Amino acid sequence: MNYPTDLKYSKSHEWVRMEDGVAVIGISDFAQSELGDVVFINLPEVGDDTTAGEPFGDVESVKAVSDLISPVSGSVCAINEELLDAPEKLNENPYGAWIIKVENVGDQEELLDAEAYEKHCAEEKG
Amino acid sequence: MKLIFEKSVAGRHCDLLPKCDVEYVEVPAAFKRETAPALPELSEVDVARHYTELDHRVHGVNCGFYPLGSCTMKYNPRIDEDMAALPGFTGVHPLAPADTVKGCREVLDTAAKYLCEITGMDGMTFQPAAGAHGEFTGVLLIKQYHDKRGDKKRTKIIVPDSAHGTNPATAAMCGFEVVNIPSAPNGCVDLEALKSVLGDDTAGLMLTNPNTVGIFDENILEITRLVHEAGGLCYYDGANLNAVMGVVRPGDMGFDCIHMNLHKTFATPHGGGGPGACAVGCKEFLREFLPASVLMQGKGRLQVRAFAGNFLVVVRALTYLLTLGREGVPEAAQNAVLNANYLMQRIKGTFEPAFDRICMHEFVLDLSEFKKETGVSALDVAKSLIDYGMHPPTMYFPMIVHEALMLEPTETESKETLDWAADVFRKLYELGKTDPQYMHDAPHHAQIGRPDEVRAARQPILRWQKA
């Protein structure tokens, strides 16, 4: 399992990378592995607001659906449309396949660094 | 095998209608269809053989053992089919004058009377077409009750986390906020968890008893009392009624309304997914809220579909009830419970039950240890059963048990069948230890190998298209 150290993570398994004040958000390697083969993703529209701790979309595997929880409040400035046609990229390259970008970032959830997140995953896995 | 469209031959057809003996009328151009639908063009023998070929690729409960937990796959008696096919029932228009449909009314009234007696309810409707539809109907009774009293703050429905997925989905369809409460380790309601969420915003509780792991909740009277004290109502999901009919009544457990799946408990066939039929019963104080068709009974009530429900399914259920009668109803329940316990005992020692105690009409095997040991999952076992001509049990439900297989043999299986089934499970337990790969690859002798569900979902092909 891969936990890049240049990213921050939420307890609900999203990763965040800040790029010039814009939050780039995706799901972690752990998340994609727990979900299994992702078959579909529901994305918000550019211009929609996100609230820290609230869902902004969801991902479907064959037998499960999981909310995507926004780690930050702000407004969506880009969505990765490529994922609509090729959701499998979330499995193949979870840290390359960003999902949304959020600008005007306000509130943030409590975010973990790679080490703390790895520990969190280990606990969850039991 | 070929699709029916791939067997079509242009110009072929069946001639079934008489010649038109009045003058045709031209369809006005603005409404006229220019291209005919590409339906298959076949002779009657083509149709008969195609569907017979398909029929050979179907496993029904009347073909063999079908221990699908929470679905009550009992034998579907043929006499029920004969009665539902009587022209005196099939040929009746739902809006025919009242004095010409007395027989249909008698069917509905008689079935309602018997089911009220079996459940301890006072009123009954057959309008809903299936279990989930009945849940919707029942929870709407609760909603109307609070609304009529002007009690607008009751916005929450409590659902245990072991519940069928339809329960929370139903509560949401009725505009309620769903409060999930964790179950105690034995799958029963955690009284402390229940108390902590009850309040003056509680509209009601939805509960299955016996619950979804096949255990009768011994605190049931306390549970319904607590909900009532908080001002909420209690809804009984009758999916598991087969364990207790004629033995103990939901009305006596303190429930205010209930749904029954006639296609489970009362032996009407599932038809490959439907039609079911559902009876929703309620206590006297909720009767005024039961649904009714505007066309049949005039304005003033809500309704959940057109007309009076899946009437011909009710005919089957009544035929079944008349056949069983006062001794047969509890006898069916008792033997459903006996069969489940017997099968559990016979399998025990290999695959282990999640709860090692007397169960009701179904029980759950927990294969998580077995999987750790052998790598063989509940899914692998399920798929291996197919090679023996046994329909797999319900898999991965309820979600509170990992690697769950849920078995409900029903009362209509003989001891010989149960012994055979137990032997098959035992064989697979051994096989898992010696040749797990064989089980990962199962089934080996089925109509198809395991289908690629990921591909089906990622690149949906949902209809046939001409090449």
Added chain:
Amino acid sequence: MSYVPSTAEQRQEMLRTVGVQDYRGLYRDVPQQMLLDRPLDIPEGMSEFEVTRAMTAMAAKNVVFPTVLRGAGSYDHYIPAVVKSIPAKEEFLTAYTPYQAEMSQGVLQSIFEYQTMICELTGMEVSNASVYDGATAAAEAAAMCRDRKRRVTLISGAANPDVINTVRTYCYGTGDELKVVPAKDGRTDPDALRELLGDGVSAFIVQQPNFYGQLEDVEALGKLAHEAGAMYVMSCNPISLGILKTPRECGADVAVGEGQPLGMPMGFGGPYLGFMATTEKHMRKLPGRIVGETVDSKGERAYVLSLQAREQHIRREKASSNICSNEALCALTAGVYLATMGPGGLAEAAKQSMAKAHYLCSGLTAIEGVELVYKGDFFHEFVTTMPRRNEVLAELERAGILGGLPVEEGLLWCATEKVGKAELDRAIGIVKEVLAK
């Protein structure tokens, strides 16, 4: 009789294996004061022969009319013999939902074929595997069209009252608003529709042909809905789709309807069949089961229940519908019916129904005192005034004819391909006689 095969000795042996003395031991978790301490107050069980007699006696208390001139949501079309025999086959009849694809290819393929046929009838790209009936199909369509911003549903006042009330009930459930667009001269009033449409409206539902049998100007109504940003839902009679423009051609986003005319008996109202189809764009909003094509582990074509993440057993309270059991066997029936009739047979049933309704209409309205109420084009239903309505209906009933349905304006008549000219003439003659008295 309870269909329990085990003998008394076997039951005792099984009880011993379980480790209890008797049945009471099996119910030891049940608070003992709750156990029913008396026999159920229902009759003793009966033999198969006695049950047959009892049920047959009930059926005999109904009147089965040889001639049916009433529709209003339930239609008396001819049902070919093969359409009755195939769904009665033991395997199709007694299978559960095809969750285990490896033993259910027959059911799955039949549904895949059904979905294709519904797409062909409606011009749509995706169909589900059925919902309960036409009324719930309309209600489910209303739900699938809603989003966070658009919550209000509009429905034509010329739709079937049972459909309107069902949609109203579902809206009451979720707390959303339903507004009924008034009808004018028996058809949806476009001016009223224009007025009611607005930013908050998610969908407009129209019925074609409508409750009064009238053909609505569906293309114009659809344009109005779309101009206001609402989705357009058409509820259609499937037989009429043999000769009428498809909902897709008329601009609909969702096509629904009551599938009963496709080979199901009137059966006092059920089981019937709700069909639902939509465009690819809205595929994932469609409720209920959907069968998809894929390949198996050997690379062979195979069918599975697909897109399940939309459904209640996965999405729970976030699912847009709670539907689980549907009307699969009715969908199979409709599939067999459509395969048997073929495109030609379906069109013929539609044309004959239309022709016979028009013949009946001419005959009735030639009688003094009987007027056609709504003058627009119609398919196989129409409304006439009817003086001494009850007398007329009673006299028809005596002759084995179920006359038109009493509605506010008079009688709502219907004819299908099953009624011949002689029967129609007889009905017209009886009305004439009664009114001449």
